[in-house]
Amino acid sequence: MHKQYRYTLRKTTLGLASVAISAFLAGQAPTVDAAEAAEIINVEGTLSVIGESETTAPVSEVVPEANTVEETPAETPVVEAASSEATEADTNNHSDEASAESVAETETNQEINVVNTQDVSEVASSQPIVEASVAPANEENREANTVEETVQDELATTMSQPSATDVQAESEKLDISAEVAASQQRAAATSEPNYAEDEKNIKNYNDNERYKETDLQRGDTNQALLRTDENVEKDGLKFNFKNPSEESPSKREYGYQITIDKKTGQRTYTKVYVTDSGFIPVDPGSKSMMGEGDKLTTESPEVTYKPNENGEITAAGRQRNLDYNASEETLKHINNKDNDSTSFGFNDNYTRDNPNIKFFGDSFVLGYKVNPWPNENDKLEELKLNKNNYDATSKYFVQGQEIDTGIKVDNIDENAKERIVGQVYNPITGKIVSGARAYIGDNGNIHIKMPEGALKKDENGKTVINENSIFNTPEFKGLQTFDVQFFARPRTADEFKTIAETPDQFGEVGAYVESGAGTADINHKGTNVTIDKQGIDRYDHYNLIGSFNLNLDDTRYYDQKFEDGNGDDTTKVTSSAVKPGEPFKVGIVEPENSGETDKSAEEMNEAEARGEVSGNLIMDFIERQNKGKAEVDQWKIELHKGDIANFTITPPKSAKAGDFMAIPIEYTYTNGSKDVHWFHFVVQESDYIKPEYETQVNYPAKEQTSPATVTEDGKRIPPSSYTLPSTLDKDEVGNHLVTDDSGNNWTVKLDQKTGQVTAKPVDPTAFNGGEKLTVPVIAHYVDEQKPGEDIIEEVNAYFVIEEKANMTPRYNAKVGQEGDELSSDVILNTEDHYNRRPGKYTLDSDTYTDDKGNVWNVSIDETTGKVTVTVPNAEEGKTVDGALLNVPVTAHYYEEDGKLEVGTKNTEVQFMAYGTNGTVEKNSRNTF
Structure with missing residues (x-):
């Protein structure tokens, strides 16, 4: 199967679906809360850890990334084959x-x-x-x-900047990677x-050629055409002759015509000349070139340009020499940017009819020199890659x-x-x-x-x-x-000028002219x-x-096969079965068919050492799962220096059947491409029933008990006995001592048969509320399948001290006559030595009006809370008999230092008045 499709099946299928599959197997879905640090046992680890971070903060402080899926390597490209020789x-x-x-x-x-x-x-x-x-x-x-990489970037980033986080045992500071802003x-x-x-x-x-393929002879900018080249176009230049024959209308006319088409030839020129010689019957002399509009023959194009320079026929005895050399003016016309085509020629007459010896035989040469194209060297040879x-x-x-x-x-x-x-x-x-x-x-x-x-x-x-x-x-x-x-x-x-003025074999040079x-x-x-x-x-x-x-170098050149601690190929199982508290190794194994792309653990580690690949362990899910849990209840990862091919995962001993974890390894190559391998772990049910303890909450003066709950199912083995760890301290009488999270000592007892834990603070007055005690308990099992083996499970019992409350003050109602001074003292629970007592009492006013409209003078002792009033005399037209006055009191509460106010409570004290006849107009409650 082609590697592209193997990647698609192996990585994408397992990658996109595997999280949902694991959640289904475990009967739950991963939390989306921000992650808390996973414990990473990194023995000078090389496999980097990517947590929920975008800075080089410790793992516990990192922020979640977005979702990630695996990248599927592309097909192997069609590469360019080496040619036997460089071609055009x-x-x-x-x-x-x-x-x-x-x-x-x-x-x-x-x-x-x-x-x-x-x-x-x-x-x-x-x-x-x-x-x-x-x-x-x-x-x-x-x-x-x-789509695919956007999802992937939600889980992992291409980050590898180091940052320290606390690790356990042999651990070093583990690098946490971070992605830099774009x-x-x-x-x-x-x-x-x-x-x-x-x-x-x-x-x-044209439709078939990107560049024009030259028709000229390579190796020299000087070109020579012979009579056999008549009517053969070479880079846009061609020529034709006229000579008399038995059938021609004129028995004496002869000539030549040269046509240069720059649109098809794409050349400019630095020299054009014609030479011929022979025992020709023709008069010598300087002879004009053809005029514009003339034609050499009926098939010839019209002449478009008449050079100012003439053709020359010279005599050397009986021999006649025909010569023409284009002037710089003519070259400028030929090369002019606005001139696509130039046709010019020479026409003359022999001195006798249809002579036996004529011009344009073996001695004829049409010579010219061209400017090389940029992809030609100075000798008109093509520059090309070999x-x-x-x-x-x-x-x-x-x-x-x-x-x-x-x-x-x-x-x-x-x-x-x-x-x-x-x-x-x-x-x-x-x-x-x-x-x-x-x-x-x-x-x-x-x-x-x-x-x-x-x-x-x-x-x-x-x-x-x-x-x-x-x-x-x-x-x-x-x-x-x-x-x-x-x-x-x-x-x-x-x-251009240097090339034009380089002499040919005869010492002749050309002339470079501008094109305009x-x-x-x-x-x-x-x-x-x-x-x-x-x-x-x-x-x-x-x-x-x-x-x-x-x-x-790219992901398409790398393929890895992983096996888990159960010996299973991780691409062939949806998840790996793990047990609480037991280390579980996952790593690359030797490829079955060693090839160019199949890599062993050794090859991956060697590639890392050479800087050709980095390995990152993406910790998003494990950190989310560990969030808010005690260290002993967290999943842990162990890495080793120089090893990007293996890791060990350990579920907490408190893990329950169905708990799951998803961890991908991300390999990054020098071109930024990535391989992402997903691994899913599902906690299997233990053969032993682990006891459970509910958290107990009470006041520090109270002794607390927490019974062990064992849910038997008839299949698994319940605990046979319980013990406390031998490492616990003891007091002078032999009681076990356990310290809570605030440093307070508790006396702890354990019923070794039932597992019930009893705990009581040593000094109840030292508590502020909210302290938490964790008592480690060891459950022992007898398994007939493992005779003589002491099988244990470790669990914890938890005790919490009730938070302190603000004690509510009360007052007794008081009754008096006009002019009497009445006082009411605060009533508090004298047996409550734990909750917070008021530290101050206040009134909002020193006068209050009763329900009959009479104004009373009121005062309070802010320290004791004692409220004092004077029963007023009735005003004219009013009476105080049966008047009822409610005075609101505010109680203030402080921390032990008496400086920080932590709360207030509102209460009331009630006063009543009666007349001189000793009767009360209305009855009312006298306490509240």
């Missing part, structure tokens, strides 16, 4: 086709590994030629690929322009290293060394890979300087996430290939260069000389 197909297949393979293969991977890149800042690039427009970056390949991950922009964008300004020559020594199937790590590809540039000369430039591109976006460089090394081979990858070594030599790498941004994460392209710069006027297209300043390798434009896009823009794909 490197050039002709460029543009939309040159990187088709890399785009196709990388799109697959990006669908899995890359989050939507709409918000990613663009790598800066500039257009090298001012007039050229930059084509928009292709965004289609990067949209709509967000704005901090932006790589520095390159200062060079995107040469590929400039190259795109060259139009396809990939004979390049292994297109090799993969490379992204580690900032130098790579010698073995690729050479054929036909490179001194001028080309300066004009040639390479760039490394993201094949999806076409953008320059910041930090990467392609260049020709001192040995003549193409070298690639790789950028910084997704991983780095920390100060302890551990491979961790490099948060500043572009490979930890959505645009580059999981990129499978680089697209490397080499270009040749357009020439300057001096470069002007110049352009371009940024070439960071330096301003002024090129001389020819008015032909092939000349005026960077020419591609070749490209190749550089395969990056």
Whole structure:
């Protein structure tokens, strides 16, 4: 089965569904509360832990990440085969086709590994030629690929910055990883322009050719056509003759006509000449060229240009020499940017009819010299990449290293060394890979300087996430290939002039003339260069000389097989059965069929040591499960230094059947791609019934008891006896002592047969309320299947001291006559020495009005709470007989230091008045 599909089945299926499956098996769903620290026993561990964190805080302080699912590695790409020799197909297949393979293969991977890149800042690039427009970056390949990794990023981040958290036993400080904000991950922009964008300004020559394939002879800019080349077009130039014959209307006319079509030929010229000789019957002399509109023959095109210079026929005895040399003025007309085609010629007459010896025989030569295209050297030889020594199937790590590809540039000369430039591109976006460089090394081979990858070594030599790498941004994460392209710069006027003025074998030179297209300043390798434009896009823009794909190390080259502590392949079981308190190991095992992608634990650890992979244990679920629980009731993880292939998980001894845990391991490779392996653990029912204790709450003066509850089912074994740990302290009379969470000692007793625990504070006056006592109890079992073995389960009984309350004050009602002074004292529970007594009493006013409208003067002793009133005399028209007065009193409560007020309570004291006749007008309660 293809690795792509194996990954899809093994990782995605188990990854997306496994959490729900585990929850179903356990009969519960994972909590979504913020996580509390899981205990990690890290024996100098190398496998990093990703908790619910985005900072380098301890695990207990971290915040939950979003959901995560596994990434599915993309298909293995179709790589470029090494050719027996470099061909011009490197050039002709460029543009939309040159990187088709890399785009196709990388799109697959990006669908899995890359989050939507709409918000990613663009790598800066500039257009090298001012007039050229930059084509928009292709965004289609990067949209709509967000679902899988967006879910994954909810669970795990690509983080690996160290932070300390407390661990147990042999543990060291364990690294906690954190993902840096995207704005901090932006790589520095390159200062060079995107040469590929400039190259795109060259139009396809035709439907089959990106660039025109030259018809000229390679190796020399000087070209010579013979009579046998008549009517054969070569890079847009062709010629035809006219000579008399028996059938021709004119028996003496002869001539030649030259037509240069720059649209089809895409060439400019620095020399054009015609020469011929023989014993020809013709008058010597300087003879004008054909006029515009003339035709040499009926099939010939019309002449479009008449040169000012003449053709010459000279005599040397009987021999006649025919010569023509185009002037600079004529060359300027031919090369002019607004002139697509030029046709000119020569027409003359022999001195006799249809002579036996005529011009345009074996001595005829039409010679010319052309300007080379950018992808040609100064001798008109094509610059192209020779990939004979390049292994297109090799993969490379992204580690900032130098790579010698073995690729050479054929036909490179001194001028080309300066004009040639390479760039490394993201094949999806076409953008320059910041930090990467392609260049020709001192040995003549193409070298690639790789950028910084997704991983780095920390100060302890551990491979961790490099948060500043572009490979930890959505645009580059999981990129499978680089697209490397080499270009040749357009020439300057001096470069053209040097070629034109280089003598041929006869010492003849050409003349470089301008085309009228002007110049352009371009940024070439960071330096301003002024090129001389020819008015032909092939000349005026960077020419591609070749490209190749550089395969990056990626998840598709890695496959791991894990087995759990039960010997099960973790991809073939939905969960692993674990038991409370028993360590359970999970790790990579030797592959059954060792191959290029199947990795052993040793190979993964060696790769980590070389900085080629990092391993992170994602702790989201375990931290959520541990939240709010005592350390003894938490799941624990054990890691070991230098080992990213194994870990040990231990459920708490208090775990119940059906409790479950989900933990993924995330492997990150140098290109930012990831493997995520999920592991699910479900606690199995124990063979022994574990007793349970309900938490007891009471006042410190009270002795508390907590019976052991044992629910028998007829299948499992109940406890046979109970003991307290031998490590507990004892008082002078032999009673066990246990200290609560506030440091108070309690006397503890245990009924060894029933398991009932009795506890009482040693000093009841030392309690403030809320203190919690945990009493460890050991339950012992007798199992006939394990004779002689002392089987135990450890449980806890809990006792809590009642919180202190504010004691409520009361008052007795008082009755008196006009003028009497009445007082009522506070009534408090004198037997309650635990709850809080008022520390102060206050009134809102010193006068109050009774229900008959009489005003009473009232005072209070703020310390004792005693309230005193004077029964008023009745005002005229009023009576005090039977008047009822309610006085509100506020009681204030303080902590023991008497400074911090912790609460208030409102109460009332009641007073009544009666007349001189000794009768009361209305009856009322006298207490409340």
